[in-house]
Amino acid sequence: MLRLTCPVCGATGEETEFHAGGEAHLKRFGPGSTDEDFRDYLFQRQNPRGVHFERWRHQYGCGKWFHVARCTQTLEVFGSYTAQTSTVPDHIQSAIKARRPDWEPAQ
């Protein structure tokens, strides 16, 4: 039963206040993209056993989406940050590095 902190309203709440939204930072492929790129965007997920960047919505709270860096193996949370970012912010990367020195961002 996760506890997450919403970076928008600052509330720390339990998982049931939130709604999980899958992998973060997907690049949307629209008309004009190849079938393969489109498939990757729609279906192929990192699904790592380890550090995962994912989307959550503070569904019962402020209603806002945000991003979380979390380990899928230990469920440890490295930080949460706003949804209006296309890449993992530096401070989150360093928070992960601090606890997982071997971790490298995915290509």
Added chain:
Amino acid sequence: MFEPRTALQGAHFSGDITVTDAGLVGMIAIRGSLTDPALCAAVAEVTGHPVPATRKMSGDATDGLAWMSADELMLFCAYGDAPTVAARLVDALGDVHSMVSVLSDARAVIRLHGDVVREVLAKGAPVDLAPDQFAQGDIRRSRLGQVAVAFWMTGADSAELVCFRSVAGFVFEWLSTASQSGSAVGYFATPRR
């Protein structure tokens, strides 16, 4: 004969605490950037309340302004005043990118009163309701049992709660069940009055 009615139609329950339909309440959702000084000024001017800080509320359901989200406020006023207040807000906001919608009828407000108000809420809301963690002036949007609610303390032993109109009956029933006599938990210190 054709009078407006709340969803709960004045319902009242008395057990470990009292649970009461607050009656018709004017409610206006204001969306816009809460960091925009123009918006803050307009809202303060029309409502008489400063824009509250994150998860704070000024006043109560009779006259109050609550933080709902980073770009959303909820104004409480008299039911009959809501349309005109909303119109005044729209005027005052002018060109500021914003949205004002009257939601007086979309919500129900319930008043809770009694020594164990915090405990009754803590039976359904995953929120730290200890007096030093959740005080008057705080508002929390969360869930109660299986539905979305927002609540705030109006005194040491009283609170108000707002929920969607369609589930008002459910919430009322839920609160009455949780406060049936003999179900007090005895966890939070009894408030001093």
Added chain:
Amino acid sequence: MSTRIQSGGRLIDRSRKIGFTFNGQRLTGHPGDTLASALLGSGQVLMGRSFKYHRPRGPVGAGSEEPNALMGLGQGAHFEPNQRATVAELHDGLAATSQNHWPSLDMDVGALNAAMSRFFPAGFYYKTFMAPRSAWKHVFEPVIRKAAGLGKAPTQPDADRYEYFYAYVDVLVVGGGMAGLQAALEAGRAGARVLLLEQTAHLGGRLLSDEVEIDGQPSDIWLAAAVAELQGMDNVTIRTRMMGAGVYDHGYVTGYERLTDHLENATGPRHRLWRIRTDRIVTATGAIERPLSFAGNDVPGVMLAAALRDYVTLYGVTPGDRTVVVTNNDDAYRTAIALKLAGLEVPVILDARDAAIGPLPRQARDLGIRVEVGKGVASVKGGKKVEAVEICSQAGEGTVLETIPCDAVAMSGGWSPVVHLWSHCGGKLVWDVDQAHFRPDASRPPTDHNGAGYVITAGSASGALLSGDAMQDAAAAGRRAAAEVGFIPSEGDAPTAMAEPEEPVQPVWMMPAGASYKLRSKAFLDFQNDVKVSDVQLAAQEGFESVEHAKRYTTLGMATDQGKLSNINGLAVLADSLGTTIPQVGTTTFRPPYTPISMGAIAGEARGAIFKPTRKSPIDGWHDENDAVWEPVADWRRPYTYRRAGETTEQAVHREIRNTRTNVGLLDASTLGKILVKGPDAAKFLDLIYTNMMSSLKPGRCRYGLMCTENGFLFDDGVVVRLSEDSFLCHTTSGGSDGVHAWMEEWLQTEWWDLEVFTSNVTEQFAQVAVVGPKARQLLESLGGMDVSKEALSFMGYAEGELGGIPARVFRISFSGELSYEIGVPASYGRAFWDMLLEKGAALGVMPYGTEALHVMRAEKGFIMIGDETDGTVTPHDLALGWAVSKKKEDFIGKRALQRPDMIRADRKQLVGLATEDPATVLPDGAHAVAGVNEYGDPKTIGHVTSTYFSPTMERSIAMALIDGGAGRMGEVLEFPVGKDSVIRATVVDPVFYDKAGERQDV
């Protein structure tokens, strides 16, 4: 004989007697008794039958670890099977029944299994019962099912009530023994918010039975002071009768509080499930004594040494007058001493160790008790109760040296820390060679959201078995917990606790060490599931080497006690059989709950009226008063139809349709989703959300719109109204409103956050009534107010104003093909508006209609219904709605998906109408059309019926279907096999059955 003795019994009130029944027999006990102690006090040692062999059993423990003494408690709507008599507190009128026997506890036919046990070793059922094939289901399985299963199933709905409670603390202490109390004191004094849970009714843990010296005084004095101090702290809460049930990720703990089980007549909830969120957990859960594995260790009267001591000390009862003590450690001598001091006989203490030289053995000898070292039990004699013990040398094969008559045996194989809560979320264990047990490895704790260890063990739960160590460990644990959550703990000396020093335990996994097969097959490891030493050895022999395989093959540890007594002994046997070490073998996975918890508590308050929220429209009351047949639609309830006296449901629906098509009908459409979308980019945004072009819509006009998922499939539809240049009102399906609103917000917040758009879900702000039928306009005009004439408000138009004095938004849209207005009024006026329509419309023949009439009427018009014509795999093109998919727009959600190879296949399923050859025959729901044979050799299905009705308007059956390449099959006759040898033939037709030209709605 088992009996109440004159002395001892600190937990009972001897001055009062209370009555209870056991298998219908009236017995008495004292307040403070457990059911087990009261039964022992009444001469009843035999309390149940085991699972597999139906062997007679008495209690082996005195607490929550008990595997044997399980009973059905209560009656009728309060009956519950499989309750442990050792923790059930006695109350007046308690009704207990023993289980798993027929015809009676004393005489059980199932006990034949025991006699046949040589044919029923571990896993025997995997090897037989295979022929003939059907015999398993019809012969063998029913017999097995009947024999298994322990307690009787409750038959009535539960009369009790349950609830939850959320608590937030800095430090949660589980266990109210010496260690838990000390840890709580330390954390509490430092200022942390502390919650302490104790599963029993009493604080003190083992101190209650085994008094030690704390700071030079009897521990009772310390105990009283500690409790008083804790109770005096505002930041500390103590709850008894509350078990730490499970430890979960991120500091989440479930606490199982039993509020009324110990009361005769109680009000209020029976159990309360606490969901505790804490930063640090101190588990001070104590240790559990292990049985010894000797033949006949399950005969009623054989007990754990400390349990026997508890019965004597706490309840003043004993299972026998002559107790043989058998042990491999010093602690069990306390039992011998306690028995002797209570005036009971202890003919011998059998100590498997080579020597017994500590102060406790010395004290026992001084009391005149015979102590035999290097000796053990070869076998316990007796069936339903202990009659004698055969003594042998521990090192040998079980040659009987002497037979000692006795009626009870106290056994101790050493102590295992209670590591369950530590382990639930991944805390690791180490094997402590000296103490012969697994204890928490403090360097590998379970980790929380910050990656930090969040469980700290205290006292004997850490493996600090001796009082002095336990106290030091507990104080350190409490201080560490407080410090880790940001408080400054005391640095002073912790109290010193002192008990008699103890010599080391000597592991004994089989008694005697060289026991023959005969003895091993009578030495029980798992009492409840009847798993013997020989079973685990067989598992190893057959290659079930992993401890998890051995568990599953033998069912060791899978009973209702989850192996609290058996696991370590079983591991040891497995390790020995495999020629490896216990830590190599490792433990099975510890899973919550610590002991079983009621399903009622897990469900909490959510039952009956508040099982799930029911959303009700503002007009719900009227429907309820007027015989609505309800239909759940998402969380809403909606009237399916209003059935009048003497009508069938179908007749009611047809009446409603006919009336709507000839006079005027009213539909409560309040549940339809309504979402406001406003901002400079609103039109641009809706162009992305909808497949159609919405930016070209004129203010004051309505347009039917479709929404696809990014995968190209249709998922919601509805009418979009342009309220003004920069604001739109989007209608959604009733079930879709929350989803569509969330969908819009998701795109706005996470993909197109540069767009200046706000949305607001105003669904519940408005009660919406569809006024439908040729007399609709007449009805509205009779209300007085805004102009609703054709000229002022044309088809697909929108206007705001007042009707009958109520503010109204009127949409001229039609889902039935009739002249139709949908009118939104503030929800608080919804009922008033509805009543007004009924009153004014009476003369016009106004009549409400329900969802089924709505469905039939839209089908008559060939309109699709999300969920009927769509199922998550259907595109707008499949439904011939290509006209609503913009070709001009560069992008919209789903556009790219619709270009994939499979989506542009010509032979996709397409929407058609169907006319059965016999107009009276209605195609069944979901019937499939077939033609030819598929790749598996079955008839090839070419599509299925999506909507099918008898149309009272057309006076014939109508249907819609999705058919492979349907658009190209007009006029074809399709075959729908609908039952054995029965086929319905239907012609493919245009799905619009009624008023193809659309003349009726545009008037």
Added chain:
Amino acid sequence: MKRYSAFAIAREAFRHHTGWERAWRSPQPKAEYDVVIVGAGGHGLATAYYLAKNHGITNVAVVEKGWLGGGNTGRNTTIIRSNYLQPSSMAIFEKSRGLYEDLSQDLNYNIMFSPRGVMMLAQTEHELRAWKRTAHANRIAGIESEMVTPQQIQEMIPIIQTAGPRYPVLGGLWQARGGSARHDAVAWGYARAASNMGVDIIQQCEVIGVDRDASGVTGIQTTKGAIRTKKLCIVVAGNSGVLADMAGFKLPVESVALQALVSEPIKPALDCVVMANTVHGYMSQSDKGEMVIGGGADSFNNYTQRGSFHHLEETVRALIETFPMVSRLKMLRHWGGIVDMTGDRSPIIGTTPVPGVFINCGWGTGGFKAIPGSGWATAEMLADGAPRALAAPFALDRFTQGRMIDESVAAAVAH
């Protein structure tokens, strides 16, 4: 291998069961195999068994990181049914159910297949129509399943409450020859039979790398050393993404925890499997007497074999609403498994972008029932190098083409 029978038990009883042999061998890995299967779950073991039995390919290793059958096969609620909606699903699940009928005899291992029937309740009009549609599809495909009325349901399942206030039961889809089997026995039975035919089952051997050259796969790296092979089949359920990553491709799969729980055992009270999809409650009673209850899946990626507690609350509430007596039972134990959910919630069986690497995954919440059929079809594919009719529709390319096999059409879940 000595045959199991009542006679064998009697014989052994008189010699203290000393004559029982190991159920399967525990060999060290050889340097090379014709086929290496990763994952000794039901699907991997069944694949090995049918490779040996149907295709005579026995130089096969099944490599397992833990203990065989310890993945989802050993932790599922054992519901077996074949009344699916889409033709390709019906084909493989019915093939599987048919194989289950004779599996005990085929394997000489009592896997306790118990066709006690599966009842899928319809609690909304929409669900009722969906089940009717399924019933038609099933009948045409030769699968016995039928709609039953609330009255029939009440008679068949006395403890059910069909007239519940919130979601009264409107009907049910009944598959009489669906049911359950002993989950562990399925894994053990296949392992024993496969081992007996020469398949090496190598436990405690984790695959940690996949070797490949320009032409495709050449072998694997394991915690017990390197193993060469030209045919590698990945059958690791929740860990599929991790293995695909090692092999160098991506899958349309996400791993989440799915939970289950058991009650304490009670005397027989429920004779069939009941699925209440509207309220999310799934329950059957095992031969030992415990109620076996399927819980919900987490909605976030998770490899912990633990799930979030609130799913259990939802499940138990639903069950109490459906079977009020459940309220006075107790939960004995709850656990989770890591299930691999695909983009359309249907499985994947097929070739991969890496030549020589085959995949069988994506069974998600419902693959126990498919073990025999999937093993059969996967063995065909491995023997031929390409899928035959049963497996073909489940190929990976469907996600590129948009050819979804969506069973959620008919049911919210697919247990």
